[in-house]
Amino acid sequence: MAKTIGRGIGRLACAALIALLAACGSAPVGPGYYRVERGDTLSKIARSNRQSVQSIVRWNNLSNPDAIEVGQVLRVAPPAGTVSATATPRPAPRGSAPPSSAREPAVADTPAPGGAPATSISLIWPTKGQVVRNFDGRNSKGIDIVNAAGTPVVAAAGGTVVYAGNGLRGYGNLLIVKHNADYLTAYAHNRALFVKEGEAVSQGQKIAEMGDTDNDRVMLHFELRYQGRSVDPARDLPAR
8 A cells, every 4th residue: 555655656746847847837828829738739739729830830930840848838820010821810890909819918928039038047057067968959958067976066046946856767866946937957867965845945055966877977967947948058057
């Protein structure tokens, strides 16, 4: 019985972790925009919003239509001054306001050009070492930094630890720190963890030691997520 309960708790923890990594940030989006949900495809989203796949790809500057992520915000209505090739206009009663899809959303709901975050976060390097793999948004969701086992890993920014464990395959001993409503960072493959879930951490505080758990070499895999989407940490890290 105890083992069954333990397995159930483990599955729930893993599911919660995946949700944090893939779909953090569920604030409402403005009219003319759509937040990607689990099971969505670009074709399905286009059909639901009476648009063409090509239009949505163009409006969102998508380099790979098959690489949309849960939590990603997409424009699904034509920008002001443009017309969708397949959109079916609906005549409005005389004297009424234009349909909501034709009005620009609030600035806070507008995805930045090229899918880049509309806001920034001030980060410090989470560890010392050599960057051997950079972010590309497809095959690499973060950066890999190599050094000796036991090299200190620090919080790149202040926040709250929302996960500490090894329940997600491929990440080893993992920490996830939530910084605000938009940003979180993840620290993978650690040898040892020094903070617990729910604990507040300050920028620069030692939170782990570099290791090779669930990996073939000693390194830190570091990710930055903005509203659930992987973004390039180098954008917010100081130059070396």
